[in-house]
Amino acid sequence: MSGVSTSVITDPALVAMFDCDPILVDVAPALSIVPGMTPNLILTSGPPLEWHEYTGGQRNAIIGGALYERLASSPAEAIAKLDAGEILVRGCHDYSCIGSLAGVTTASMPVLVLADQKTNRKAFCTLFEGAGTSRLNYGVYNEEVESNLQFLASVIGPALSELIHSLPEPIRVIPIMQRALHMGDELHSRNTAASLLFLREVMPALVSMEPVRAKELTSYFMTGEYFFLRISMAACKLLADQMSGTPGSGIVTAMAFSCKEFGIRVAGFGDRWFRGPLPKVETSGLFPGFTTDDIEVMGGESPITETCGLGALAQATAFPLQRYQGGSAADMVARNLEMYEIAVAEHPWFHIPFFDYRGTPAGISVQLVAQTKIAPLMDVGIAGKNGGQIGAGCFRAPLEPFLEAARLLEEAKL
Amino acid sequence: MSGVSTSVITDPALVAMFDCDPILVDVAPALSIVPGMTPNLILTSGPPLEWHEYTGGQRNAIIGGALYERLASSPAEAIAKLDAGEILVRGCHDYSCIGSLAGVTTASMPVLVLADQKTNRKAFCTLFEGAGTSRLNYGVYNEEVESNLQFLASVIGPALSELIHSLPEPIRVIPIMQRALHMGDELHSRNTAASLLFLREVMPALVSMEPVRAKELTSYFMTGEYFFLRISMAACKLLADQMSGTPGSGIVTAMAFSCKEFGIRVAGFGDRWFRGPLPKVETSGLFPGFTTDDIEVMGGESPITETCGLGALAQATAFPLQRYQGGSAADMVARNLEMYEIAVAEHPWFHIPFFDYRGTPAGISVQLVAQTKIAPLMDVGIAGKNGGQIGAGCFRAPLEPFLEAARLLEEAKL
Structure with a gap:
C-alpha cells in the first residue's frame, strides 16, 4: 500500500510510535476492560479539572453520564453526589481512553478496544452515537439520547464484539487509514472512506451473522459516516502513548481541551499536562441558522x-472537507504546508497524493512551535450553546503550553 | 448532495442529457435483454470494422467469445465461421452496449442493465471479469478465463439480479457517482470509492440473502476495485445516447477505439462514426517489467x-491515480483545466472539490476542439502485446475526426 518513505525516522519518540501496529481486538463494556474503571467513575475530555469547574454542555454531559449509569435518579441528586465525591470525574487520557467532544465514558458503555500486539498495550474509545444532533457528547441527555445509548450497549456493542471475534484474523487499522487518506479522508473530520473500508473488511463475517443482528449492525454502520473516527482516535491514542516518557523529547503526545482549557502532553514529560487558553476558531462551517456566537466549547x-x-495535518488529502468546515482548497493546501514547519519528520505511513505522496507532517515539536510561533491546527466538530452539533471547523491551538514545555526542556538541558 | 450549479445549461444536447436519471434495473443474459442480440452475434469495441480487419488481442477476444459461446470447438473453426459470416461481429455501440477494452459481449454473458425511468431506454455493459490480468477483454481466452466467465454467468449474474430485485427501490447511480468524485474517483480508471458506495447501497439486501450466495457476491465485490466501472460506463452510454440526434449539435456522444482506429460520434450526426488514427499515449504507468513497446491497443x-x-475530464478529483497511470498532481490539474477549453459547460452534477466544487467540463464540442486544436484526453487501462493488462495511462485522441465533424457542421450551416 504505502511503500513510499520520504524520510528516515530517527527521532526516538517517533521511532517508538512507528513500532506499533494497532489492531481492533474487541468491543466491550468499559468496566470489563478499561484498567481502573469503576461503576461510579465518569471520564471526560481534556486536562482534568475539579468537578465544579466543568460548565455548560460538558457539565451536562457528565450529569447525563451519571443518570445513564443510574448513579442518581435526578440531575439534582447527581450534582449532590458529584459534589460529595461519591461520583468521581477524571480525565479520559489517564485511563487509556480518548474522548470525542465532551468525551463522557462510563462503566457500562461499550468501548472499542485497540491493542498493540507486540506490547499488548490497549487504548479505548466509546462508540459513535449516530447521526442525530442530540448526543450525550454534544452536551445533551434526554430520553432519545438515553435510549440510543442503551441500544448501543445492549445491541450494537455485543454485535460488534461477535463480529470482531468471528473474523479470521484481527483487523489492522493502519492499512485502512492509509487507503482512506487516498479517498478524501483526513481521518478526523472526514472518515467517510475509512468507514466504508472498514465495512469492506468485515463484510465476509457480516454476511455470515444471524440476519437480524447483521441488519442491525448494517443499519448502524450506515448511520452517518463517522463510525471509523472512534477507531482512528483509539489507534492514535495507542500510537501517541508509545512516545510518552521518551527522555528529553519535545514531541507532542496529546492535544485536548475541556470546556475551560486547552492542554498538551509532551513525550519528555509523560502524563503531565501543559495548559493554556481554549483554541481559536480559524475557520468554520456552521449548519444553517447558526452563527459563531452559538459556538460552545465543551471539550x-x-x-x-x-x-x-x-x-488538519493531512487536510490536503480531504478537499471535500472544505464545504463541511469552511475555507477553500487553496486554504487547505496552505494550512497543510504550514504544519510541516512544526513537525520533525514526514510520515512513513500516511501520504498526501496531492503533494505527490509526501508523508504528512509527523511529530509536532514544541521546540519548532516555539521557534516558528506557529501553533498546530485541529479539524473539529463544533457544539452549540444549547447542546448538539452545529457545525465543524478548523481550530488553532494556543501557543502558551508549547512555549512552556519548550522552555522547560531548554532549562533541563542547561 | 450536489446543490452547486455554476452554469445554466442551455445547449440542447446537454439539456437532453441532463433529463436522464440512470437506474440499475437488472443483470441479465445479453440474449434475453439486448435488443437485436442473437446467439451467433459477437459485439466488440470501437467504430465497427470488417471481421478480417480485427487483429491481435481484439481478434483473439472475438475468437474467444465464439469459443465461449460454443459456436465453434476450436479457434480454426471459429475463424472459418467468422470468415463465412456464420458468426457475426458488430459494434457494441449499435446495440446500446458499451465495451470495456476489447469489449466482447456475447449472447449468454450477463449484462448490467441501466435504464432511464422516463423513457425506458436502456444501456448495457458486461460484468467486470475480476482482478486477474488474464481476461477475455484483455485479449486472453484460456481455461481460467473460460471458467471465470462461466462463474460470472452461472453464479454472479443471477445473484446480482436477485440482489437488485430485492432492493426496496432501484439504485440511482448518479448520487453514487457524485459522492465517489468526492472520494478520489474520476469514475474511469479509478472506481474504488464508487464500488464501496455501491456495496453500501446493497448491504441491507445483501445481509438478507441466502448466506452462501451472499458470500459469493461479497467475494466478487471485493475482488479488485472496478466493479462499478461497468455501471459507470453503462450509465454514461445511456446519458450520451440522450444527446444523439440533436440537430446541428457538435457535442461528442461517443469516443471509442478498435485495434485499428479511433472514432467519435457527434450529437448532430446520430450513429455516424468519424474515424481517425489511434490515440497517442500521453502518460502511462506500466506494471513492473513492461515498457511502452509492450503496449497493444485492442479496443x-x-x-x-x-x-x-x-x-480525464475529472482528473483533479483523483490525485491518487497519479501512481497508477503516471504523472504528477500538478500534471493532473493542468490536464483537467485544459479540458475546460473544449467543453461547452460546467457539469451541474459532477463537481471537483479541488477546484472549489467547479463542475467538471461537460459536453466536448467538436467546434471547440477544431478551434483550439486541443484533443480530448482519456484515462484508460493498457493491454499488453501478449494479452492481459500491463498498466494504465492517459491517452490523447487524434484531432482528425473532430475536425471532420466540425467542418461538416460548418458546411451544413452555409
Whole structure:
C-alpha cells in the first residue's frame, strides 16, 4: 500500500510510535476492560479539572453520564453526589481512553478496544452515537439520547464484539487509514472512506451473522459516516502513548481541551499536562441558522489524530472537507504546508497524493512551535450553546503550553 | 448532495442529457435483454470494422467469445465461421452496449442493465471479469478465463439480479457517482470509492440473502476495485445516447477505439462514426517489467465516461491515480483545466472539490476542439502485446475526426 518513505525516522519518540501496529481486538463494556474503571467513575475530555469547574454542555454531559449509569435518579441528586465525591470525574487520557467532544465514558458503555500486539498495550474509545444532533457528547441527555445509548450497549456493542471475534484474523487499522487518506479522508473530520473500508473488511463475517443482528449492525454502520473516527482516535491514542516518557523529547503526545482549557502532553514529560487558553476558531462551517456566537466549547480529545499526523495535518488529502468546515482548497493546501514547519519528520505511513505522496507532517515539536510561533491546527466538530452539533471547523491551538514545555526542556538541558 | 450549479445549461444536447436519471434495473443474459442480440452475434469495441480487419488481442477476444459461446470447438473453426459470416461481429455501440477494452459481449454473458425511468431506454455493459490480468477483454481466452466467465454467468449474474430485485427501490447511480468524485474517483480508471458506495447501497439486501450466495457476491465485490466501472460506463452510454440526434449539435456522444482506429460520434450526426488514427499515449504507468513497446491497443469504449465529463475530464478529483497511470498532481490539474477549453459547460452534477466544487467540463464540442486544436484526453487501462493488462495511462485522441465533424457542421450551416 504505502511503500513510499520520504524520510528516515530517527527521532526516538517517533521511532517508538512507528513500532506499533494497532489492531481492533474487541468491543466491550468499559468496566470489563478499561484498567481502573469503576461503576461510579465518569471520564471526560481534556486536562482534568475539579468537578465544579466543568460548565455548560460538558457539565451536562457528565450529569447525563451519571443518570445513564443510574448513579442518581435526578440531575439534582447527581450534582449532590458529584459534589460529595461519591461520583468521581477524571480525565479520559489517564485511563487509556480518548474522548470525542465532551468525551463522557462510563462503566457500562461499550468501548472499542485497540491493542498493540507486540506490547499488548490497549487504548479505548466509546462508540459513535449516530447521526442525530442530540448526543450525550454534544452536551445533551434526554430520553432519545438515553435510549440510543442503551441500544448501543445492549445491541450494537455485543454485535460488534461477535463480529470482531468471528473474523479470521484481527483487523489492522493502519492499512485502512492509509487507503482512506487516498479517498478524501483526513481521518478526523472526514472518515467517510475509512468507514466504508472498514465495512469492506468485515463484510465476509457480516454476511455470515444471524440476519437480524447483521441488519442491525448494517443499519448502524450506515448511520452517518463517522463510525471509523472512534477507531482512528483509539489507534492514535495507542500510537501517541508509545512516545510518552521518551527522555528529553519535545514531541507532542496529546492535544485536548475541556470546556475551560486547552492542554498538551509532551513525550519528555509523560502524563503531565501543559495548559493554556481554549483554541481559536480559524475557520468554520456552521449548519444553517447558526452563527459563531452559538459556538460552545465543551471539550474534545479527537486532536489526538493531529498528534499522529492526521486531521488538519493531512487536510490536503480531504478537499471535500472544505464545504463541511469552511475555507477553500487553496486554504487547505496552505494550512497543510504550514504544519510541516512544526513537525520533525514526514510520515512513513500516511501520504498526501496531492503533494505527490509526501508523508504528512509527523511529530509536532514544541521546540519548532516555539521557534516558528506557529501553533498546530485541529479539524473539529463544533457544539452549540444549547447542546448538539452545529457545525465543524478548523481550530488553532494556543501557543502558551508549547512555549512552556519548550522552555522547560531548554532549562533541563542547561 | 450536489446543490452547486455554476452554469445554466442551455445547449440542447446537454439539456437532453441532463433529463436522464440512470437506474440499475437488472443483470441479465445479453440474449434475453439486448435488443437485436442473437446467439451467433459477437459485439466488440470501437467504430465497427470488417471481421478480417480485427487483429491481435481484439481478434483473439472475438475468437474467444465464439469459443465461449460454443459456436465453434476450436479457434480454426471459429475463424472459418467468422470468415463465412456464420458468426457475426458488430459494434457494441449499435446495440446500446458499451465495451470495456476489447469489449466482447456475447449472447449468454450477463449484462448490467441501466435504464432511464422516463423513457425506458436502456444501456448495457458486461460484468467486470475480476482482478486477474488474464481476461477475455484483455485479449486472453484460456481455461481460467473460460471458467471465470462461466462463474460470472452461472453464479454472479443471477445473484446480482436477485440482489437488485430485492432492493426496496432501484439504485440511482448518479448520487453514487457524485459522492465517489468526492472520494478520489474520476469514475474511469479509478472506481474504488464508487464500488464501496455501491456495496453500501446493497448491504441491507445483501445481509438478507441466502448466506452462501451472499458470500459469493461479497467475494466478487471485493475482488479488485472496478466493479462499478461497468455501471459507470453503462450509465454514461445511456446519458450520451440522450444527446444523439440533436440537430446541428457538435457535442461528442461517443469516443471509442478498435485495434485499428479511433472514432467519435457527434450529437448532430446520430450513429455516424468519424474515424481517425489511434490515440497517442500521453502518460502511462506500466506494471513492473513492461515498457511502452509492450503496449497493444485492442479496443476500448470506456471513454464514454469522458464524453460525460468524467475520467480525464475529472482528473483533479483523483490525485491518487497519479501512481497508477503516471504523472504528477500538478500534471493532473493542468490536464483537467485544459479540458475546460473544449467543453461547452460546467457539469451541474459532477463537481471537483479541488477546484472549489467547479463542475467538471461537460459536453466536448467538436467546434471547440477544431478551434483550439486541443484533443480530448482519456484515462484508460493498457493491454499488453501478449494479452492481459500491463498498466494504465492517459491517452490523447487524434484531432482528425473532430475536425471532420466540425467542418461538416460548418458546411451544413452555409
